[in-house]
Amino acid sequence: MRWDGVALRLNALLTTLPFALAASAADARFLPPEGKPLRQVLTEERIEAGASQRYVSEREIIFMRTPDGYRADVMIVSESHAADDAGAMFGAGLAALKGQTIRFELDRNGTIVAIADEEALWGRFCDAIEGMARGKRPLDAQRARNVAALVAPLRTMPPARRRALLGSMITAIIAGPRADRQPGTQPITLPARDATGPTIDLPGTEAVTLGNGALTIESTAEGDLNPSAHLIVKRRERVDAARGLILETRTQRDTIIGTGATSRRSQSTVTSVIAFKVF
Numbered sequence: 250m251r252w253d254g255v256a257l258r259l260n261a262l263l264t265t266l267p268f269a270l271a272a273s274a275a276d277a278r279f280l281p282p283e284g285k286p287l288r289q290v291l292t293e294e295r296i297e298a299g300a301s302q303r304y305v306s307e308r309e310i311i312f313m314r315t316p317d318g319y320r321a322d323v324m325i326v327s328e329s330h331a332a333d334d335a336g337a338m339f340g341a342g343l344a345a346l347k348g349q350t351i352r353f354e355l356d357r358n359g360t361i362v363a364i365a366d367e368e369a370l371w372g373r374f375c376d377a378i379e380g381m382a383r384g385k386r387p388l389d390a391q392r393a394r395n396v397a398a399l400v401a402p403l404r405t406m407p408p409a410r411r412r413a414l415l416g417s418m419i420t421a422i423i424a425g426p427r428a429d430r431q432p433g434t435q436p437i438t439l440p441a442r443d444a445t446g447p448t449i450d451l452p453g454t455e456a457v458t459l460g461n462g463a464l465t466i467e468s469t470a471e472g473d474l475n476p477s478a479h480l481i482v483k484r485r486e487r488v489d490a491a492r493g494l495i496l497e498t499r500t501q502r503d504t505i506i507g508t509g510a511t512s513r514r515s516q517s518t519v520t521s522v523i524a525f526k527v528f
Contacts, residue, residue: 279359279423279493281312281319282525289422289523297515305329306343308418310523318356321419324348345377346370353416359423359493361416371411375403421495422523428490430457430464439470439482449474451482463496464488479505497522 286309293304307326312319325347328340352365364370379400406414413420434457438450453470466488471481481503487496499520506513 278428278491279319279355279357281321281359281492281494283312283314285525286311287523287525289521291519291521293517293519295515295517298513303329304340310419310422315354318354318362319359321353321355323351323353323418325351339378341381342374342378345373351415351418353419355419359420359425361412361419364412364415367408367412367415370415374415375400378403421498421521424488424490424493424495427466427486427488427495428464428493430455430466430488432457432459437468437470439468439484441470441472441474441480441482451480453482462489464490474504477507481505494523 289308289310291304291306291308295302306328309324309326311322313322314320325343328344328347351370353361354363354365356362379396381396435455437453437455439453440448441451442448449472451470451472453468455466455468457467458465464487466484466486468484469482471479474480483501483503485497485499487498488494489496497520499518501518502516504515506515
């Protein structure tokens with residue numbers, strides 16, 4: 250069962266507006282469009298052992314200014330998920346939240362400080378996953394064990410991690426320090442890990458360009474996750490530096506396990522985009 254990587258499927262944005270490039274960290278800002286619905290679409294495609302799976306999620310986001318920062322109202326409009334256990338479980342959890350407003354309170358920098366009815370939201374998320382084992386069609390023993398193994402730690406997850414998972418609907422589209430990137434190329438590291446191992450830093454490079462009203466950040470990194478698994482990560486982001494928003498993200502992970510004729514390859518591509526909603 251693969252939970253790592255599935256939980257963070259909530260990313261994205263696209264708004265083509267002119268901006269003045271932030272000159273330094275002191276000039277970084279978070280100025281999302283106020284009262285204008287944004288359509289967020291996330292697509293994840295996986296290819297492994299010759300089989301492909303596809304996940305698509307669509308949400309509506311509205312930012313409003315408050316005395317202490319901003320409020321972000323998110324509504325899940327549609328939700329589909331892959332057929333594997335982890336994808337199906339995660340999709341079932343999010344489907345339970347479909348059609349209701351999920352309200353995030355942000356400070357002036359876009360950091361989440363509160364989630365309205367957080368306990369109740371998390372409870373519905375976990376209940377929906379657990380409910381997969383109580384459906385009309387009996388689950389096989391292994392799948393039932395997967396459900397139980399996933400729900401138990403979710404219910405006891407520390408508040409900070411729980412908030413991070415729910416909050417990724419918003420934090421993944423907030424540029425933060427990315428808005429301060431300057432054109433040029435530099436060495437970087439990207440964090441990564443396999444399903445059971447510790448987090449490691451993959452060495453790579455980052456190239457930043459400015460054009461067409463946005464910063465484009467292209468990153469490539471690769472390295473060994475363990476003695477038998479090699480990972481290549483390619484990521485492309487478009488950032489509106491004036492608003493402090495990530496407009497578009499495309500991340501490709503290519504994992505090669507083993508060597509020679511017996512090696513196995515799996516690939517996942519996650520794209521996320523936002524656009525102003527057209528009425």
